[in-house]
Amino acid sequence: MTATKAWHGGELRWDHLDGEWTVLAPGRAARPQGAAAPCPFCPGPGEDTPPETWRLPGERPGSWQVRAVPNRYALSDHHEVIVESPDHDWNPATATTAEVGNVLLAWQARHRALRSHAAQVVLFRNHGAAAGTSLSHPHSQAVGLPVLSSATRRELTVMREHYDRNGRSFAAEILAGELSSGERIVLADGDTAAFVPFSPAAEFEVRISPTRNRADFAAVPHGELDGIARALRTVLAALHTELHEPAYNLVLHTAPVGLEHVPYLSWWLRILPRLTIPAGLELATGIPVSTVLPEEAAKRLRDRVQDPGSQEVPARQREDAG
Numbered sequence: 047m048t049a050t051k052a053w054h055g056g057e058l059r060w061d062h063l064d065g066e067w068t069v070l071a072p073g074r075a076a077r078p079q080g081a082a083a084p085c086p087f088c089p090g091p092g093e094d095t096p097p098e099t100w101r102l103p104g105e106r107p108g109s110w111q112v113r114a115v116p117n118r119y120a121l122s123d124h125h126e127v128i129v130e131s132p133d134h135d136w137n138p139a140t141a142t143t144a145e146v147g148n149v150l151l152a153w154q155a156r157h158r159a160l161r162s163h164a165a166q167v168v169l170f171r172n173h174g175a176a177a178g179t180s181l182s183h184p185h186s187q188a189v190g191l192p193v194l195s196s197a198t199r200r201e202l203t204v205m206r207e208h209y210d211r212n213g214r215s216f217a218a219e220i221l222a223g224e225l226s227s228g229e230r231i232v233l234a235d236g237d238t239a240a241f242v243p244f245s246p247a248a249e250f251e252v253r254i255s256p257t258r259n260r261a262d263f264a265a266v267p268h269g270e271l272d273g274i275a276r277a278l279r280t281v282l283a284a285l286h287t288e289l290h291e292p293a294y295n296l297v298l299h300t301a302p303v304g305l306e307h308v309p310y311l312s313w314w315l316r317i318l319p320r321l322t323i324p325a326g327l328e329l330a331t332g333i334p335v336s337t338v339l340p341e342e343a344a345k346r347l348r349d350r351v352q353d354p355g356s357q358e359v360p361a362r363q364r365e366d367a368g
């Protein structure tokens with residue numbers, strides 16, 4: 047009872063009991079941990095990456111604002127690092143909306159580029175050691191997977207069945223419910239809304255959803271991307287201040303390859319702060335435990351968003367953040 051799939055020098059193995067794939071990527075064990083000196087992502091003589099696959103040029107000739115390179119310690123041939131800024135201490139929580147927008151632009155471009163080789167392209171950002179970051183230079187990652195995970199399949203089934211029954215996308219209905227109750231809303235600005243989910247997977251989990259239903263994140267027009275960048279930056283700033291620069295994972299949920307135009311899916315962003323380590327109960331049952339009520343978490347973040355003064359990061363803390 048074994049199923050395996052060879053995969054670019056690594057291997058995917060299927061676990062019949064869990065009903066999920068495991069990626070075996072022994073090459074990743076060699077990746078540097080902590081502060082590599084010199085930083086391979088900082089522009090200059092110490093810069094050391096495979097040849098870049100994409101760049102958003104900067105104003106000076108030869109400079110860049112965001113660039114993508116193959117991941118040297120890859121999970122697969124289709125695993126890229128998106129270097130989010132030439133500035134080693136850049137942080138989306140304290141950046142401008144335009145800078146965060148540039149990163150989202152890179153996410154769109156690399157999603158489109160990798161999807162021809164994949165069943166599912168995953169985009170994520172790990173922030174802080176507790177979230178699994180091995181290099182401190184700000185970066186996110188894009189991975190093209192040759193299979194759909196069971197979690198993705200389950201999500202697709204729920205979304206499709208809901209649409210077939212109700213003629214309305216599940217994501218749109220959840221968002222409408224959150225907007226009408228308001229108690230878990232962090233911010234809502236017309237095009238985009240951020241809320242703490244009714245049943246969060248971690249303390250202070252936040253979802254950012256577009257009010258316009260669209261399955262494919264890569265198809266979001268430039269004008270709308272601006273609003274998403276503003277919402278993302280604002281939520282990250284609120285988390286940064288309220289929780290004192292927490293570690294977090296930012297994950298994009300978007301349509302798998304071939305389902306970019308279905309009416310029952312909608313893309314969304316998920317921010318999962320890493321405040322506690324999943325322990326025995328979570329591991330034994332898969333049931334997350336959250337020690338903060340989502341309504342309380344939303345109120346604390348909403349207060350930060352509504353009082354911009356409270357979002358300013360003191361200069362000293364900004365220096366320490368590197």
Ligand SMILES: [Zn+2]
Nearest residue numbers: 085088134183
């Ligand atoms: Zn650097």
